[in-house]
Amino acid sequence: MSTPLLEIRGLSVRFRTPDGVVCAVDQLSCVVERGQTLGVVGESGSGKSVTFLAALQLLPPGAAEIEGQILLNGENLLTRAPAQMQAVRGARIGMIFQDPMSALHPLMRVGDQIAEIVRTHAGASRAKAHARAVAALRSVGIPNPDTRARQYPHELSGGMRQRVIIAMAIVLEPELIIADEPTTALDTTVEAQILELIDELKVRRGIGVVLVSHSLATISSVADTVIVMYAGRVVEYGTASDIFSDPTHPYTQGLLSSIPTIDHGRGHLVPIPGSPPSLIDLPAGCSFAPRCVARIEMCTTERPTLTARTPTHVDACLVPPSARRITPASVPAGTGDQ
Amino acid sequence: MNHPMGRYLLKRLAWTILVILIVTFVTFVIFYVLPSGDPALRFAGKQPTPQILAQVRADLGLDHNVVVQYLLYLKRLVLGDTYGWPGLGYSYSSGAAIAPQLWQRALVTIQLILGGAILWLAIGIPVGVMSAVKARSRFDRISLVTGLVCMSTPVFWLGLLLLWLFWSTLGWLPGTGYVAFTTSPLNWAAHMVLPWITLALLFAAIYARVIRSNMIDTLGADYIRTARAKGLTERRVIGVHALRASLVPVITLLAIDIGTLIGGTVITETVFNLQGLGSWILQGALNQDLPVTLAVTIVVTVVVTLLSLIADIVYAYLDPRVRYK
Numbered sequence: 001m002s003t004p005l006l007e008i009r010g011l012s013v014r015f016r017t018p019d020g021v022v023c024a025v026d027q028l029s030c031v032v033e034r035g036q037t038l039g040v041v042g043e044s045g046s047g048k049s050v051t052f053l054a055a056l057q058l059l060p061p062g063a064a065e066i067e068g069q070i071l072l073n074g075e076n077l078l079t080r081a082p083a084q085m086q087a088v089r090g091a092r093i094g095m096i097f098q099d100p101m102s103a104l105h106p107l108m109r110v111g112d113q114i115a116e117i118v119r120t121h122a123g124a125s126r127a128k129a130h131a132r133a134v135a136a137l138r139s140v141g142i143p144n145p146d147t148r149a150r151q152y153p154h155e156l157s158g159g160m161r162q163r164v165i166i167a168m169a170i171v172l173e174p175e176l177i178i179a180d181e182p183t184t185a186l187d188t189t190v191e192a193q194i195l196e197l198i199d200e201l202k203v204r205r206g207i208g209v210v211l212v213s214h215s216l217a218t219i220s221s222v223a224d225t226v227i228v229m230y231a232g233r234v235v236e237y238g239t240a241s242d243i244f245s246d247p248t249h250p251y252t253q254g255l256l257s258s259i260p261t262i263d264h265g266r267g268h269l270v271p272i273p274g275s276p277p278s279l280i281d282l283p284a285g286c287s288f289a290p291r292c293v294a295r296i297e298m299c300t301t302e303r304p305t306l307t308a309r310t311p312t313h314v315d316a317c318l319v320p321p322s323a324r325r326i327t328p329a330s331v332p333a334g335t336g337d338q
Numbered sequence: 339m340n341h342p343m344g345r346y347l348l349k350r351l352a353w354t355i356l357v358i359l360i361v362t363f364v365t366f367v368i369f370y371v372l373p374s375g376d377p378a379l380r381f382a383g384k385q386p387t388p389q390i391l392a393q394v395r396a397d398l399g400l401d402h403n404v405v406v407q408y409l410l411y412l413k414r415l416v417l418g419d420t421y422g423w424p425g426l427g428y429s430y431s432s433g434a435a436i437a438p439q440l441w442q443r444a445l446v447t448i449q450l451i452l453g454g455a456i457l458w459l460a461i462g463i464p465v466g467v468m469s470a471v472k473a474r475s476r477f478d479r480i481s482l483v484t485g486l487v488c489m490s491t492p493v494f495w496l497g498l499l500l501l502w503l504f505w506s507t508l509g510w511l512p513g514t515g516y517v518a519f520t521t522s523p524l525n526w527a528a529h530m531v532l533p534w535i536t537l538a539l540l541f542a543a544i545y546a547r548v549i550r551s552n553m554i555d556t557l558g559a560d561y562i563r564t565a566r567a568k569g570l571t572e573r574r575v576i577g578v579h580a581l582r583a584s585l586v587p588v589i590t591l592l593a594i595d596i597g598t599l600i601g602g603t604v605i606t607e608t609v610f611n612l613q614g615l616g617s618w619i620l621q622g623a624l625n626q627d628l629p630v631t632l633a634v635t636i637v638v639t640v641v642v643t644l645l646s647l648i649a650d651i652v653y654a655y656l657d658p659r660v661r662y663k
Contacts, residue, residue, distance in 0.1 A: 082572075089569035090568040090570070095567035102560040105561040105579055105583070106561070107582055107586070107658065108582075117569065165564070168568060
C-alpha cells in the first residue's frame with residue numbers, strides 16, 4: 001500500500017486559557033488520498049478548523065499544545081521548524097479561507113498578492129510571477145484575468161474574490177488544498193460554482209482536498225470520504241455513501257434530518273436539541289449524550305471509542321446499532337431547550 | 339482618473355482660500371475686540387499730542403473702521419505692497435517689513451519640524467512594531483514606561499536638561515542659536531540636534547503607542563493569516579503586509595501634528611534661541627503686533643490646509659478604497 005498524501009495520527013490540540021484547558025481536538029486520525037476529497041463536518045467549536053490550522057502551524061505560536069503526527073507524504077510536519085514550514089505552506093499545501101471579504105489584503109492588487117507566492121517560493125522574477133498569477137486567475141475561471149490582476153479586492157464580487165483565493169492556493173500546484181468553509185460567506189448559486197471549481201481542480205490535477213464545513217449539504221456533493229466531528233472528537237468516519245446513505249451515529253443522523261430538502265415538504269425539519277458542550281468541562285461519557293435521543297444509561301459514564309461497522313466505516317457510539325435509528329416520530333414533542 | 343483628480347484639487351484649494359479668509363478675519367476681530375493698547379501710541383513717541391496720534395493713526399490705516407481695515411489688509415495681501423508680494427505690511431513694534439523675516443523664520447521652523455518628524459518616525463515606527471509583535475514582552479513593557487516618561491516630561495525642562503548636559507557639562511555641542519546649513523553643514527547639525535530630540539521624544543512616544551495598537555489590530559486580521567498560509571516569511575508578513583495597513587492612519591496623524599507645530603514650537607524655539615515662527619507669533623501676541631500675528635496665522639493656515647490635502651492624496655494612493663469625492 002502506498003503512502004497516503006496526508007495522514008493524521010492521534011492529533012490532539014489543547015489550549016491553556018484562564019478558565020482551564022480547552023481540548024479543541026482529541027485523538028483525531030484520518031487520511032486524505034490523492035485526487036480525493038475529505039469532507040470534515042461539525043458545528044462551530046467542534047475542532048474542525050483547528051485541526052487543519054494546526055497542520056499548517058498556523059495557530060498562534062505558544063498558545064496551543066499539539067500532540068500526534070501529521071504526515072504529508074509520510075513526513076511529519078509537526079517536527080518541522082517554523083522556518084521550514086514556510087516552504088510547505090502555499091507551495092505544497094494551499095489554503096482557502098472562509099471569508100473572501102477579509103482574507104485578501106485590502107491595500108494590495110490581487111495579482112500582486114498571488115505573484116508574491118511565486119516570488120517567495122519559486123524565486124521567480126517580477127514579470128514571470130505576474131504571468132503565473134494571471135494564468136492562475138484564468139484557470140479558476142476569472143474573465144479578463146489581465147485586468148483583474150491589476151484590481152484591488154474591493155473591486156471584485158464575493159465569488160470573484162473567493163476565486164482569487166483559490167487561485168492563490170493553486171498557483172504553485174500544491175499536492176493538497178485545505179478549504180476551510182470556502183462557501184459559507186457566499187450566495188447559494190456562487191457556492192455551487194466554487195464547489196464545482198474545487199472539484200474540477202481535484203480531478204484535473206489529481207490533488208487531495210480537505211473540505212471543512214459546518215454543513216453536510218455542502219459536503220455531500222463533492223466529498224469522497226467524510227469525517228463527522230463533535231466536541232473535538234471524531235464521532236463517525238466513512239466513505240460518502242456510508243455517511244449519507246447509512247449514517248450510524250445519532251449525531252450524524254440528527255445532522256442529516258436537520259437539512260431542509262424540497263421533497264420532505266414543510267414541517268419535517270428535525271433539529272438536534274440543545275447546543276454543543278463547553279470544551280473545558282466535557283461530560284465524563286459520550287460528549288453528545290446530553291443531546292442524544294437514543295441515549296442509554298452507559299452513555300453518561302463511559303466514553304465510546306471508534307468501532308468499525310464495515311471496513312470503510314467507523315463510529316463512536318455505545319448504543320446498540322438496532323436502537324439508534326432515529327426518525328422524526330421518535331423525537332418527543334417539545335424536546336430540547338433551544 | 340485625471341479629470342476628477344483635477345476637480346478635487348480645485349475644490350480643495352477653494353476651501354483653503356475660504357479658510358484663510360475666515361481665520362484672518364477672526365484674528366483681526368479678536369485683535370480689535372481685545373482691550374489692547376492702541377498701536378498708534380507706540381509710534382507716536384512719548385506723550386504725543388492728539389494731532390500727532392491722529393496723524394500716526396492715519397499713516398497706519400487705523401482711522402478706518404475694522405471692516406474697512408480688514409478689506410484694505412486683504413487688498414494689500416492679494417496685490418502686494420511696497421515691500422513686495424504678498425503684502426504683509428510691517429511690524430508695529432520694530433517697524434521692519436514682515437515678508438523677508440517671515441521666509442527666514444519659516445525656514446528655521448520647517449527645518450526644526452521636519453528633522454524632528456524624521457527622528458520621531460525613525461524611533462516610533464520600529465518601537466511600535468516591535469512592541470506589537472512582542473506584545474506584553476519585557477521590551478513592550480519597557481517601551482511603555484519609557485514612552486510615558488517621554489510624554490509627561492515638560493518640553494522646556496527636557497530642552498534645558500539636554501543643554502545643561504551636552505553643552506555646559508560635557509561641552510560636546512556648541513550651544514543655542516541657528517546656523518544656516520549653507521554656512522556650515524556640521525555646525526548646522528550641531529545646533530539642530532538638541533532641538534530635534536527635544537521636539538521628537540514626545541511624538542516618538544505617542545507614535546509608538548499608536549502604531550503598536552494599529553499593528554496589534556492588523557496582526558489579528560484574516561489577511562495576515564492568509565499571508566502566513568501563503569508561506570511568506572515572517573519578515574514580509576510583518577514588514578510589508580501588516581506594517582502597510584498599520585501606517586495608513588498614521589499619515590493623517592502626521593499631517594495634523596506637523597501642521598500644528600508650524601506655529602506651535604514656541605517652547606523649543608525659545609529654549610534653543612531659534613528665530614522661528616513659534617517664537618515670533620508669541621512676540622506678536624505679547625506686543626499687540628497685529629501684522630506679525632496675522633502673517634504667522636496665514637502661514638499656519640496655509641500649511642495646515644495644504645498638509646491635510648496632501649495627506650488625503652497620499653491616503654487615497656495608499657488605500658485604494660478611498661477615492662476623491
